[in-house]
Amino acid sequence: MKFSRLTEKTLIDQIKKEFDSSKPGLIQGIGDDAAVVEIGPKKFILTKDLLIEGTHFDKKSHPPFLLGRKSLNVNLSDIAAMGGTPMYSLLGLSLPESIPPKWAEEFMAGIQSACREFDVALIGGDISQSRIISISVTVVGEGTHIIKRDGACSGDGIYISGTLGDSAQGLKLSTKGVRLGDDNNTDVLLTAFFDPSPQVKLGQRISENQVASSLIDVSDGLSVDLNHICEQSRVGAEIFAEKIPVSDELKVLRDDDMAACLHGGEDYNLLFTVSEQKKSRLESLKKEYEISEIGQVFKGSGVFLVHKDGTRERLKPQGYQHFSD
Amino acid sequence: MKFSRLTEKTLIDQIKKEFDSSKPGLIQGIGDDAAVVEIGPKKFILTKDLLIEGTHFDKKSHPPFLLGRKSLNVNLSDIAAMGGTPMYSLLGLSLPESIPPKWAEEFMAGIQSACREFDVALIGGDISQSRIISISVTVVGEGTHIIKRDGACSGDGIYISGTLGDSAQGLKLSTKGVRLGDDNNTDVLLTAFFDPSPQVKLGQRISENQVASSLIDVSDGLSVDLNHICEQSRVGAEIFAEKIPVSDELKVLRDDDMAACLHGGEDYNLLFTVSEQKKSRLESLKKEYEISEIGQVFKGSGVFLVHKDGTRERLKPQGYQHFSD
Numbered sequence: 001m002k003f004s005r006l007t008e009k010t011l012i013d014q015i016k017k018e019f020d021s022s023k024p025g026l027i028q029g030i031g032d033d034a035a036v037v038e039i040g041p042k043k044f045i046l047t048k049d050l051l052i053e054g055t056h057f058d059k060k061s062h063p064p065f066l067l068g069r070k071s072l073n074v075n076l077s078d079i080a081a082m083g084g085t086p087m088y089s090l091l092g093l094s095l096p097e098s099i100p101p102k103w104a105e106e107f108m109a110g111i112q113s114a115c116r117e118f119d120v121a122l123i124g125g126d127i128s129q130s131r132i133i134s135i136s137v138t139v140v141g142e143g144t145h146i147i148k149r150d151g152a153c154s155g156d157g158i159y160i161s162g163t164l165g166d167s168a169q170g171l172k173l174s175t176k177g178v179r180l181g182d183d184n185n186t187d188v189l190l191t192a193f194f195d196p197s198p199q200v201k202l203g204q205r206i207s208e209n210q211v212a213s214s215l216i217d218v219s220d221g222l223s224v225d226l227n228h229i230c231e232q233s234r235v236g237a238e239i240f241a242e243k244i245p246v247s248d249e250l251k252v253l254r255d256d257d258m259a260a261c262l263h264g265g266e267d268y269n270l271l272f273t274v275s276e277q278k279k280s281r282l283e284s285l286k287k288e289y290e291i292s293e294i295g296q297v298f299k300g301s302g303v304f305l306v307h308k309d310g311t312r313e314r315l316k317p318q319g320y321q322h323f324s325d
Numbered sequence: 326m327k328f329s330r331l332t333e334k335t336l337i338d339q340i341k342k343e344f345d346s347s348k349p350g351l352i353q354g355i356g357d358d359a360a361v362v363e364i365g366p367k368k369f370i371l372t373k374d375l376l377i378e379g380t381h382f383d384k385k386s387h388p389p390f391l392l393g394r395k396s397l398n399v400n401l402s403d404i405a406a407m408g409g410t411p412m413y414s415l416l417g418l419s420l421p422e423s424i425p426p427k428w429a430e431e432f433m434a435g436i437q438s439a440c441r442e443f444d445v446a447l448i449g450g451d452i453s454q455s456r457i458i459s460i461s462v463t464v465v466g467e468g469t470h471i472i473k474r475d476g477a478c479s480g481d482g483i484y485i486s487g488t489l490g491d492s493a494q495g496l497k498l499s500t501k502g503v504r505l506g507d508d509n510n511t512d513v514l515l516t517a518f519f520d521p522s523p524q525v526k527l528g529q530r531i532s533e534n535q536v537a538s539s540l541i542d543v544s545d546g547l548s549v550d551l552n553h554i555c556e557q558s559r560v561g562a563e564i565f566a567e568k569i570p571v572s573d574e575l576k577v578l579r580d581d582d583m584a585a586c587l588h589g590g591e592d593y594n595l596l597f598t599v600s601e602q603k604k605s606r607l608e609s610l611k612k613e614y615e616i617s618e619i620g621q622v623f624k625g626s627g628v629f630l631v632h633k634d635g636t637r638e639r640l641k642p643q644g645y646q647h648f649s650d
Binding site for chain 1: 366419
């Protein structure tokens with residue numbers, strides 16, 4: 001294995017290339033929201049996400065209860081993005097010796113709260129000392145109709161649940177010193193960042209209805225995640241700027257252009273594609289969930305953004321990259 | 326949840342008490358070497374271990390290739406300690422931006438080497454940036470005859486594979502500046518710490534033969550791990566000082582008493598108990614593996630060390646405790 005320069009993408013690409021991924025029962029290895037293995041009649045979905053102090057969260061501003069919830073919930077979002085049902089979790093927790101017991105209590109209460117909300121059992125893990133807080137959660141789920149990233153076809157519509165950009169704007173507000181409780185509008189955005197909601201039920205419904213040809217959660221940003229779908233499905237996509245769903249709170253508060261919506265990560269909404277024939281199956285879902293059609297898949301490659309005036313620009317992946325320049 | 330003081334034990338005990346551990350298919354939750362869930366006719370074994378820079382390893386002295394191997398292998402040892410077969414792994418890796426690409430290459434080559442040795446597929450994970458190196462590996466195994474910690478009975482013999490104390494002495498030598506290649510004797514001890522061998526095949530054999538009433542790996546030290554078996558099996562144990570297996574290299578080099586053998590951790594040998602009736606089943610195993618009978622289980626509680634002169638002392642758990650005073 002040879003890394004010329006250390007970036008998240010080169011590391012993952014190299015690992016994917018050089019590790020043998022053939023193994024009895026293995027349906028999906030590295031390269032989707034989660035791994036999938038087949039056990040008898042069932043499919044098991046496995047995912048692991050890290051939350052590192054100073055990289056993913058700031059200890060001073062992130063309430064520990066909400067950090068506990070988020071640690072589990074970002075993993076549940078990966079299970080949702082495969083159309084699965086979360087079952088079990090393992091927690092790896094490294095804490096500095098100086099951490100107040102109260103912090104650990106509130107953090108664990110947050111983990112417990114998310115476990116109860118989504119009926120997930122904490123079945124194991126590891127606890128250690130460290131100079132910084134480092135959280136590693138593994139979630140195991142199960143599913144019948146697994147939906148991967150590679151099934152989008154030319155002509156499919158592109159859909160997104162909820163609104164985009166709230167979390168990125170919430171993080172921005174937080175770094176500016178805005179706190180929960182300061183204002184109703186800012187609270188909505190801060191909550192999107194501090195306490196995101198994984199779309200587990202919607203993921204299950206999309207899976208049961210067998211409505212989507214591809215599915216991903218928007219964790220790295222729309223531009224990155226839609227590019228993932230397109231690359232893995234070997235198709236292109238165009239999305240319409242005016243159709244991108246924006247919350248009222250973000251409309252009131254945002255002080256920049258579309259960047260937060262297009263490239264801001266951690267919204268944890270579901271992005272999926274649906275063929276023309278199956279669009280009618282979405283009607284009942286649309287009554288229960290906020291779902292917007294934002295574009296369509298075409299034969300070719302690349303993701304394009306179409307503006308109101310008809311101009312069209314290439315939408316390059318610009319979400320958060322670890323170790324990027 | 327209320328933590329009066331933050332110790333590894335209070336944290337785990339509190340979590341065990343307050344988290345609901347009932348879930349369809351859950352056979353073993355928090356409190357053994359690994360968690361076990363039942364899927365149709367099969368049992369799945371799940372474990373997660375952390376390796377944190379400055380706590381579990383020193384970046385300067387631990388060769389990255391061996392650190393990669395160890396990161397996977399300490400998890401495989403937990404699967405071995407349930408009598409299981411490792412199948413899949415997930416890697417969570419946080420690296421400082423300043424880490425040389427060469428370090429990451431060698432680390433990943435180490436992970437790959439251990440994956441190949443034990444036929445384990447790396448199927449997913451997460452990569453992130455961090456101020457320190459933080460490694461979190463999850464391994465999923467499967468097993469038929471799972472052996473837990475809680476089955477030891479009065480009259481059972483107590484057995485250990487390999488020798489004890491080498492890893493603790495290796496760590497001590499390393500902190501004194503001794504390096505791999507300096508000397509044949511020190512190399513054996515340093516290797517026990519830098520590149521421990523999980524007893525996967527022995528664990529599988531013990532499981533197939535259905536020979537052991539309880540099984541654990543010696544990761545925290547003999548005194549801690551034997552106390553785990555006794556507490557969970559609600560029995561007592563006595564072990565004989567002169568029967569504790571010590572390597573020739575440790576005999577030559579050790580400059581202190583039995584402490585390294587009794588309380589030194591990370592030997593990753595298997596400690597197990599066998600009833601009188603099943604002892605004959607051990608004979609074939611003894612021809613292939615170094616296995617020593619070191620004591621016996623009695624009705625009661627506590628672990629006792631019997632010296633050559635017949636004196637008997639209580640052997641309190643004294644292995645490594647995170648957040649201990």
